[in-house]
Amino acid sequence: MKLGVIDIGTNSMRLLIADIVENNLINRKKYVNTTRIGQGVDKNGYITLEAMDRNINALKEYREKCIECKCEKIYCLGTSAIRDSKNKEEFLKRAKEEANIDVEVIEGSKEAELGFLGVINGINKKDDILVLDIGGGSTEFIFGNVDGIKKSKSVNIGALRLTEKFLASGYTDEAFLKMNRFINDQIKEIISDLKKENINCICG
Numbered sequence: 366m367k368l369g370v371i372d373i374g375t376n377s378m379r380l381l382i383a384d385i386v387e388n389n390l391i392n393r394k395k396y397v398n399t400t401r402i403g404q405g406v407d408k409n410g411y412i413t414l415e416a417m418d419r420n421i422n423a424l425k426e427y428r429e430k431c432i433e434c435k436c437e438k439i440y441c442l443g444t445s446a447i448r449d450s451k452n453k454e455e456f457l458k459r460a461k462e463e464a465n466i467d468v469e470v471i472e473g474s475k476e477a478e479l480g481f482l483g484v485i486n487g488i489n490k491k492d493d494i495l496v497l498d499i500g501g502g503s504t505e506f507i508f509g510n511v512d513g514i515k516k517s518k519s520v521n522i523g524a525l526r527l528t529e530k531f532l533a534s535g536y537t538d539e540a541f542l543k544m545n546r547f548i549n550d551q552i553k554e555i556i557s558d559l560k561k562e563n564i565n566c567i568c569g
Contacts, residue, residue: 369431369439371424373468375403375446376501376525378420380427382434396430398423402456403446403502407526412450417459424464442479443470445502445523473519477505481514495559501525506555516558520551 372379378400383390402420405413424441431439441460447453448470460466471479480498488494491511498505502523509515531544 366438367434367436369427369434369436371427371439371441371466373400373402373420373424373441373443373447374500374502375406375444375523376401378402378423378427380430382431382436394434396427398426401501401525403523403525405529406446406450406502407521407529410449410451412446412452412456417456420456421459421463424460424466428464428466439466441466441468443468444476445473445500445521445526448472449502449521473503473505474517476503477507477517477519478514480505481507481509481517485509485511499523506552506559508559518555520555522548522551 366385368383368385370381376399378398380396381393383393400420400423402412402416404416405411428439447456447468453470457468460468477498481496484496493508493510496507498507500523502521502525503519504522505517505519507514507517527544531540531547
């Protein structure tokens with residue numbers, strides 16, 4: 366079976382097309398488009414019309430790519446920026462009506478779980494590992510092993526979100542220090558919990 370999976374991230378939209386053979390992904394093709402649906406969401410709470418149009422057009426292109434590759438099913442997931450926006454229903458409606466794509470908006474915990482599964486299935490180690498999934502709008506901390514996730518946490522610190530919050534007027538040492546303090550404040554509880562699990566983490 367050939368599948369197409371679209372991930373609408375805060376900063377970029379990704380498409381994976383692959384065949385599933387005996388529960389393994391083969392003949393994988395990956396595409397990335399910097400669509401920045403999260404532009405302005407942290408500040409204003411809404412997906413802008415410009416960002417919405419940009420992402421609808423990208424969805425149309427990816428759907429056509431899936432059709433060209435004869436995908437039997439297309440799955441589409443929306444993450445941080447979409448779930449945080451006040452007008453996400455408008456975007457979901459347009460995605461269905463204009464691109465014929467059903468977008469499933471997932472919670473941070475689900476995002477963490479999927480990210481962890483993607484990593485754990487690609488390694489052979491049975492030891493406990495810490496996976497950090499740094500996106501445009503959020504970062505997921507996932508701790509576990511091949512038997513499953515022991516702890517996970519999703520926090521709203523991502524590349525695009527922090528750039529707009531602290532570096533919108535350009536880089537300065539003062540702005541960088543403020544951003545660094547903000548990040549440390551957001552993750553200090555997570556770091557403390559991980560240290561209790563004997564995971565060596567440095568926050569600074």
